[in-house]
Amino acid sequence: MSESWIVVGAGSAGCVVANRLSAQPGRRVTLVDCGPALLPGGVPAGVAGSSFFAALQEPGRMFPDLLATRATGIPATVYQRGRGIGGSSAVNAMVALPGSESLYRGWGWSDCAEAWSRVQIPAELAATSELGAVDQALLCDDRAEPLKLTRQNGKRVTSAEAYLWPVLDRPNLTVRSEAPVARICIDARRATGVVLDDGSELEADHVVVCAGAIHSPVILLRSGVDTPGIGSGLQDHPSVVFTLRLREEAHHASDGLPIASALHASVGSDVLQLLPMSHIGPARETAGLGAMMAALMTPTSRAGSVGISRSGTPVVNFALLDNAHDMQGLVSATRLALDLLRSTAFDQIVERIYIDDRGTTIEALTGESSIEAWVRTHCGDYVHATSTCAMGTVVDDDFAVAGYQNLYVCDASVFPSIPDANTHLPTTMLAERFGLRHLRDV
């Protein structure tokens, strides 16, 4: 007997899911994505290069109309998500961190070790020659360390390269790019296929939605799926960014590696992360600038949400800093960054440090109340949206949507709460768990 599966979205999770499902010859798998293809010999220069800023500028690789509110009083701006085959793995900063095992154990994910052992994304340290002056300054602190990046021999490895390219010749796997899914077809609470934006219908016995933590709930809501909790509980790591005007000798090539090191610190049970950037993109006006991001990796607020407008477009509000814990945590991360930025190592490479785009400098942050006020008005995200179709609420342990048959979600939206690390590798592990749970022969 043969069964058909449609996988919606070819990002960090979707590429894994399509690979693992199509490993069973009795399954016909169609992977559809709304954005551009990513084929051997056809990787855009920006995606193949070292700078994720260039990757984000490749045509069609972002959702330019996707706006999100970060926190109360801060105007909504574009929220970066990868688009097209490879998804966010084709545009991300390649930071490769697994997240705490204790967190996964706490969720009862006893198969994590097996899932990690199946992860096919390579990770390696950057060459010393690629480190910028901002990395070098951070690494003067004992707590800082070079980061592994999802690269091999100095080149980005996207989820498409790791999981799709090796199996493109499987006769039971079809990959379709430029095919946006409008909604899922549901008949008597059973998924029966999808409808594309052009009105065409693809039938299938099973549908797995892997469109990411913003677009997966949007597609479910547009399809009339009424499982309680869809779109609620949206999280990201709250952050602030300092912009560094670097001394001439500390300038970094704008096509070089922007991020190669980090500093992690604990305050009680909270994890703080400092992420230095040796450059912030290729634009003429950002030449000679670097940055330091300070983030809280253990936020607890669940007030964020993804909904849809009357016309079915995403309505996204992260509601960051909605509780006192997250506010205090981000203030701690900010203080940690301020200490580092005021150290001799940074003094030697930085001319001036800005705290906004109007030219206000770090000297304005004189005391506790000015830091708190600045954090509240300048809090941003970390492009790590999660938990809008949380396991235990929206989907069960097998990733099946509660109250429906043959309908699944597998991507960063499924995390019960946000992992305490950058989310690409944890999402890959999560998708390997989907593969393990759907291994049965057909």
Ligand SMILES: Cc1cc2nc3c(=O)[nH]c(=O)nc-3n(C[C@H](O)[C@H](O)[C@H](O)COP(=O)(O)OP(=O)(O)OC[C@H]3O[C@@H](n4cnc5c(N)ncnc54)[C@H](O)[C@@H]3O)c2cc1C
């Ligand atoms: C700029 C940036 C930098 C980042 N840096 C890092 C980093 O350095 N390290 C790290 O660990 N994490 C990083 N992240 C986060 C990480 O990449 C994501 O959390 C992870 O890739 C999410 O995987 P996903 O499968 O949930 O979604 P995605 O990888 O985003 O995949 C979703 C896919 O669904 C497709 N899709 C959406 N809507 C539809 C539709 N209607 N029809 C068909 N297809 C659709 C999209 O085109 C996309 O391909 C970064 C993210 C961004 C955007």
